[in-house]
């Protein structure tokens with residue numbers, strides 16, 4: 001994936017771990033159409049009875065900040081996501097797994113606004129965010145990590161950090177002649193710089209601050225991507241294969257940071273191909289297959305689920 005669009009988000013925290021919500025979902029059909037990168041909001045009013053919550057204050061939804069309801073996305077004749085529904089519990093590290101082509105990345109893209117669903121909706125902290133463009137989704141505190149774009153490789157690590165929350169009161173105001181506003185902007189920049197150093201320190205890459213991002217190892221880049229995402233002060237992070245190409249010792253460090261952040265109350269949804277990693281680190285696992293949510297539960301539930309084994313072996317489920 002690419003590009004970076006992140007902003008200040010909501011800071012909220014409360015923990016509750018443990019899953020145990022195991023269920024197998026059935027099939028539904030929807031409209032089969034194309035369309036792709038539309039940025040316009042597509043809000044569907046249909047609500048499934050079990051997830052009627054939507055209190056904009058989030059009071060009814062604190063336990064499950066993210067709810068995905070009956071999402072469907074087609075590309076031409078290909079049904080990438082087919083009536084997918086699930087929830088992510090606050091303060092958990094939840095894994096989204098499935099064989100190649102199961103619809104995981106498309107689901108991520110639907111949640112974060114990179115794609116607009118044909119049907120269904122996405123609720124975050126009780127608010128319907130379906131079809132919002134990525135920067136607006138990030139504004140709500142739901143942030144995904146982005147690979148460092150090629151053009152940013154020629155900037156230093158610290159410069160990359162300073163670019164992260166770009167929707168702050170800033171550019172338009174720079175030209176303002178109002179002294180009070182200018183002071184405000186300068187203060188924001190100082191605070192941002194301080195926080196950038198804190199994050200670099202947290203991820204133990206502060207010694208690389210002046211290094212060009214392009215010179216970092218794969219693992220160091222992943223640390224920088226995570227640090228950048230956190231600089232926007234999100235409520236929940238979506239990680240798409242954060243450990244791909246990372247050597248074992250950096251992977252271990254990155255995982256330690258993720259667990260530490262989870263203990264602080266951050267919520268994570270993680271797509272990862274390494275099954276052992278998912279099973280050892282996630283409290284809850286959602287399995288997709290052929291665009292649908294096949295099942296979900298604790299790692300031990302999932303390990304014992306024959307449908308999951310069959311899906312991975314390419315059998316019929």
Ligand SMILES: Nc1ncnc2c1ncn2[C@@H]1O[C@H](COP(=O)(O)OP(=O)(O)OP(=O)(O)O)[C@@H](O)[C@H]1O
Pocket residue numbers: 075078079080081098099100101102103104105106107
């Ligand atoms: N932009 C697109 N245009 C056409 N088809 C697409 C597009 N994006 C995804 N697909 C198709 O949708 C299906 C689901 O793809 P998706 O990438 O979401 O699966 P995935 O579970 O992330 O797979 P992988 O683990 O291999 O990355 C696949 O058949 C894929 O070829």
